[in-house]
Amino acid sequence: MQEIPEIVTSIKQAAELTGLTEDTIRYYEKIGLLPYADRKRNGHRVYSREQIQSIIFLTRLKATGMTLEEMKSYRELSSxxxxxxxxxxxxxxxxxxxxxxxxxxxxxxxxxxxxxxxxxxxxxxxxxxxxxxxxxxxxxxx
Amino acid sequence: MQEIPEIVTSIKQAAELTGLTEDTIRYYEKIGLLPYADRKRNGHRVYSREQIQSIIFLTRLKATGMTLEEMKSYRELSSxxxxxxxxxxxxxxxxxxxxxxxxxxxxxxxxxxxxxxxxxxxxxxxxxxxxxxxxxxxxxxx
DNA sequence: TTACGACTTGGAGTATACTCCAAGTCAAGA
DNA sequence: TCTTGACTTGGAGTATACTCCAAGTCGTAA
CATH class of the missing domain: 1.20.5 (Single alpha-helices involved in coiled-coils or other helix-helix interfaces)
Known part of the structure; x- marks a missing residue:
């Protein structure tokens, strides 16, 4: 496991850390599985360490066969x-x-x-x- | 597990025994995952006990994440x-x-x-x- | 003989989960 | 100032695995 910096300043880095592709991260945000990420002034996404960890947890749930819809329900409740x-x-x-x-x-x-x-x-x-x-x-x- | 009769004379029965739907069994035959089944004079499918068992084995492989394509390769080699x-x-x-x-x-x-x-x-x-x-x-x- | 039910076929449609693309924005370096 | 590169967006396209449907056939029961 890589060290996760306090702040992740590009979607590319987020993809590397989570094992997802950039497209998949955008897709998850689009369908509401991930909350709308903060953007830098130029519109680029930024993530906190906690957000990256929560994405990683989602990938684990997914790996155990949970569907995106189920994960969404869980996440919505968590907030x-x-x-x-x-x-x-x-x-x-x-x-x-x-x-x-x-x-x-x-x-x-x-x-x-x-x-x-x-x-x-x-x-x-x-x-x-x-x-x-x-x-x-x-x-x-x- | 149900007893599997020596000869299964309807797709409905085959579906019950294997846990697949009738449509799925037809679909598997259509894509070549299952061999073309024998038909009765009226065209209805008939299965031997061995064929039903082989379908059940396929469902197990599938349950472990093997794709239809992989199962097909395996099955083709087996014959x-x-x-x-x-x-x-x-x-x-x-x-x-x-x-x-x-x-x-x-x-x-x-x-x-x-x-x-x-x-x-x-x-x-x-x-x-x-x-x-x-x-x-x-x-x-x- | 006609109605019914269980099957047949080919083909179209659906759900899930991406994956790709075109067009545009922004910041930094030459 | 212009180019480059990394991102942005909405939307279209793809792969897998079904799932459904219309139209037709066959055998039995009334």
Whole structure:
């Protein structure tokens, strides 16, 4: 992780720090996922360290399968008052739950893939094995 | 998981068994991800148990983020001869690797979310806490 | 025989998330 | 002053993965 300066003075730098493209950052602002950024006198965007960190957090949520709309709801609530804390909490809990399921699913598929890899390894290491036989076993679930 | 009959005689049933919609199954066949299915005399699609299982395996790969194009490449290789085994193997190994990374990423985000949930819980359980203080800590990375 | 329901086809339309472009502005250096 | 480069905007275009629709076919039940 790069050091994030106190103030980020160009969209290019913001893109580098967040891993998004400049276009994507502008797009996120356009659809209201990111708040309208402050501009310099010449109209160029400026970001505080906190803003950059909040963008990075969004990219993490995105990486876990949250849609832009869901992130938007969450962000909109975050900028409101105390009353929304239970709502924010439930969004996070909900998402936590989804990720847990996702992780379980991934582990299951991982096991299936490992089983297949094993079969293919056996075939390559022992070319005398009847391929028809092996692949048909594998082909059962492709 | 439902029992899969030896022969599945309607696309509706195939959809129920695989969790896809009828339209999606037709779409997959249209783009060549699924082989052209046998038809009854009236033109309706029929599937063997093995074909249903292979569709289910595809849905699992998809759930792990494999694109339709990647699945298509894999499937096309699977229907070819022994020479493609090393290739199939490398596709699987590659994907296995990707899923491993994905799982690590998910765990990391899970930790961040747990941290936030914790903070929000503290706020709700102790309403006397200065909210401004707490949310600002959280808001640092939104 | 006619109506009905379950399917068929090709093709158009949609949602999501970008990605690209043209035309314009502004500040700094030659 | 002119050019260059980094940005700005609104809007159009693209990729992926469906999703929907109109028109037609087939087999059974009344």
């Amino acid at each position: 409101l008052d105390k009353d929304t804390v239970p709502l924010r909490l439930s969004i996070l809990e909900n998402h936590h739950h989804k990720i847990q399921n996702e992780i379980s699913r991934l582990f299951e598929v991982q096991k299936i893939i490992e089983y297949k890899i094993d079969h293919y390894r056996k075939i390559t290491q022992n070319p005398d094995l009847n391929d028809t036989n092996c692949t048909s076993t594998i082909k059962k679930d492709l | 070819l001869d022994k020479d493609t085994v090393p290739l199939r193997l490398s596709i699987l190994e590659n994907h296995h690797h990707k899923i491993q990374n994905e799982i690590s990423r998910l765990f990391e985000v899970q930790k961040i979310i747990e941290y936030k949930i914790d903070h929000y819980r503290k706020i709700t359980q102790n309403p006397d806490l200065n909210d401004t203080n707490c949310t600002s800590t959280i808001k640092k990375d939104l």
